[in-house]
Amino acid sequence: MEFGRVSQETLDSVDFKLPPDNAETLKLLQAHKRNVPTEIFIGCAKWGRKDWVGKIYPKGTKEGDFLNHYARHFNSIELNATFYRIPTFAQTNGWKSKVGKDFRFCPKFTDQISHIRRLKETQKQVDQFLEGISGFGDNLGPVFLMPHPGMGPKTIDTIEAFVKSLPKDIKLFIELRHAQWFADAEASKAVFSMLEENNVGTIITDASGRRDCVHMRLTTPEAFIRFVGNGLHPTDYMRVDDWVQRIKTWMENGAQAIYFFMHQHEEIHSPELCKYVIEQVNMHCHTNIPVPQFIGNDPLFV
Numbered sequence: 001m002e003f004g005r006v007s008q009e010t011l012d013s014v015d016f017k018l019p020p021d022n023a024e025t026l027k028l029l030q031a032h033k034r035n036v037p038t039e040i041f042i043g044c045a046k047w048g049r050k051d052w053v054g055k056i057y058p059k060g061t062k063e064g065d066f067l068n069h070y071a072r073h074f075n076s077i078e079l080n081a082t083f084y085r086i087p088t089f090a091q092t093n094g095w096k097s098k099v100g101k102d103f104r105f106c107p108k109f110t111d112q113i114s115h116i117r118r119l120k121e122t123q124k125q126v127d128q129f130l131e132g133i134s135g136f137g138d139n140l141g142p143v144f145l146m147p148h149p150g151m152g153p154k155t156i157d158t159i160e161a162f163v164k165s166l167p168k169d170i171k172l173f174i175e176l177r178h179a180q181w182f183a184d185a186e187a188s189k190a191v192f193s194m195l196e197e198n199n200v201g202t203i204i205t206d207a208s209g210r211r212d213c214v215h216m217r218l219t220t221p222e223a224f225i226r227f228v229g230n231g232l233h234p235t236d237y238m239r240v241d242d243w244v245q246r247i248k249t250w251m252e253n254g255a256q257a258i259y260f261f262m263h264q265h266e267e268i269h270s271p272e273l274c275k276y277v278i279e280q281v282n283m284h285c286h287t288n289i290p291v292p293q294f295i296g297n298d299p300l301f302v
Contacts, residue, residue, distance in 0.1 A: 004207020022217040032221035033254030041076035071099040073292035078261035092135030104141030119162040152178035153187035175203035182212040
């Protein structure tokens with residue numbers, strides 16, 4: 001992921017500290033508080049990495065078996081592949097057959113819908129997309145939408161019309177990238193209120209060069225975090241530590257589910273940092289998420 005990338009030389013000057021929660025976030029969480037454990041899903045953005053062979057995939061693993069091995073280490077995947085091509089039912093049903101019953105696929109709406117048509121006159125493509133991802137069955141997690149980055153506050157009616165056109169049983173999260181959503185207080189209040197009214201979650205994207213996207217406003221009692229690391233730079237671990245404490249606070253206040261997906265500008269190191277996230281969440285949030293097991297003698301992987 002290139003979004004929010006800055007030079008290595010400037011990383012130490014970035015203020016990575018998480019902002020305080022929006023006042024509406026804790027109010028919403030407490031209003032939905034239930035006496036049940038928070039579900040936590042942690043994973044990467046893709047599984048098809050040949051450079052993970054000998055790291056988390058045994059040497060000699062064929063590409064067709066990558067997902068089987070990925071699902072032994074992580075309980076979810078942020079499925080960016082569906083942004084570039086609408087999958088077929090047969091494809092998603094085939095992927096489903098390679099994972100356990102508790103694994104979650106979180107597919108991204110295709111660019112034909114979000115970027116090329118910008119959410120207008122999309123019924124044919126939406127129907128095709130929803131038919132395709134239906135093959136995941138009970139393994140389908142949240143579906144997420146990133147409107148074209150050029151879609152700012154003037155397009156709020158278009159976004160709302162699209163949201164309302166979707167089936168109500170789709171768990172939807174939206175990632176906003178146009179800077180005006182965050183720079184304009186009225187626009188920010190309007191869009192987050194609209195999403196909350198429609199039971200649509202907000203994505204928080206933590207990237208070095210776009211700190212405005214770390215808005216800390218939840219609109220449902222569930223959180224979806226896209227974390228963009230910088231090649232295992234020391235600040236990556238400091239940022240994860242901060243996130244773990246925030247996740248703990250949300251859990252204590254009634255969060256029903258947390259989805260945390262790891263990105264790196266060079267994805268080769270995503271499993272290492274993802275492993276660290278899981279270890280820290282287990283330690284501080286009293287969870288028991290299976291920890292990925294690495295292969296080889298490199299000290300990073302044991």
